[in-house]
Amino acid sequence: MGFVYGELLRAKEEIKMAFKDQETHYRPILDIVDGKARGRLDSPLHLAGYLLNPYYTYANPSLENDNVVMDGFFTCVETFFPDDIQTQSLVTDVELHKYLKKDDGFGRGLAKAGCAQNDDNYNPVLWWNIYGNLVPRLQSMAKRILSLTTSSSGCERNWSAFEGIHTKKRNRLDITRLNNLVYVQFNAKIINKKRRMKEKNVDVLLAYVDSDLTSEVVGEGLGLGVDSSLEHRRSSRIQEIRELHEKDFVSDEEEEDEMTFEFESDEEGVLDGYGEEEFED
Structure with a gap:
């Protein structure tokens, strides 16, 4: 500083x-x-x-x-x-x-x-x-x-906007047009954010967070416990995941059975006639 x-x-x-x-x-x-x-x-x-x-x-x-x-x-x-x-x-x-x-x-x-x-x-x-x-x-x-350190958070916001616009498909943009696109996009996000905050009177970032997930995380983090309905929902979700994995899982014995192949023996004449064309007049 x-x-x-x-x-x-x-x-x-x-x-x-x-x-x-x-x-x-x-x-x-x-x-x-x-x-x-x-x-x-x-x-x-x-x-x-x-x-x-x-x-x-x-x-x-x-x-x-x-x-x-x-x-x-x-x-x-x-x-x-x-x-x-x-x-x-x-x-x-x-x-x-x-x-x-x-x-x-x-x-x-x-x-x-x-x-x-x-x-x-x-x-x-x-x-x-x-x-x-x-x-x-x-x-x-x-x-x-x-002892304070400086921050580049303001520049990082612009860098993320540049990365979103200057992609591989648009790598031939001239500097003026690129700067104009970043300027419009960045300021449009700010305007939309302020408008949503004014209309809903809530924090914009929290509005995108799933309410059920927030309740679970906050409840567990504060040690307050979770509602029974949420607990049941979470347990059922885990059960579905387990059943899905059990259906897709194949044991070693089943895999050996599926990998069994039958081969024909030489006695059945599989190799009969092999190389005879070399000795034909």
């Missing part, structure tokens, strides 16, 4: 450099990136993780002047310590100040060297565990945020 927002900013800077800082060329691309990231990769947790990651904060001392980042951090503080103004003030006015100004243990050479490079040896959670002991509340908040 502590690297998503920072690496997104770095990618945007590399895009600008690739187009030689010509805004007319890179602006359409950055608009697309910002549109996709809005509401997904710029949440208060992403912004707070970006600020609390010393790899970015130590390299950019002016980060505290970024209103967007600071506003996201304040939102996280209010969420972590709700209805506790005293603790919120302590975290933002005292402990955060020490971290940004590199006071006490944050200003040691080891602390600066420990977050200078983002390599395999760098872990922001371990860094806070070592150097953040003088700011316990901010340390706890930073460790919890930086």
Whole structure:
């Protein structure tokens, strides 16, 4: 979580450099990136993780002047310590100040060297565990945020839609038509789902589950027992399955009887005349 927002900013800077800082060329691309990231990769947790990651904060001392980042951090503080103004003030006015100004243990050479490079040896959670002991509340908040992992569930939904459309029979679709089909299908499912929820006022996912099966599973899982009618139905179902298998099952003795073949002996003249054509004049 502590690297998503920072690496997104770095990618945007590399895009600008690739187009030689010509805004007319890179602006359409950055608009697309910002549109996709809005509401997904710029949440208060992403912004707070970006600020609390010393790899970015130590390299950019002016980060505290970024209103967007600071506003996201304040939102996280209010969420972590709700209805506790005293603790919120302590975290933002005292402990955060020490971290940004590199006071006490944050200003040691080891602390600066420990977050200078983002390599395999760098872990922001371990860094806070070592150097953040003088700011316990901010340390706890930073460790919890930086320990979060990102999710690709939103992308996986699109991937499943692409797999359903881009089949072997339709593998020659051009990119534009494929994207349009996925867009229409995905949004149509969302619209239909919302309409069904509004009409029936029930959970759409549970509506497709068999009620009898749900009762059995829930009853057994909670240890509440199953209704006698359901128990009878289940036992009869098992009995039918057993009878079906018994009818199809063949014992070894029956199989030996069915596999018995009768062969004609040589004495009956089966081989008579074999090869005589070779000796005919």
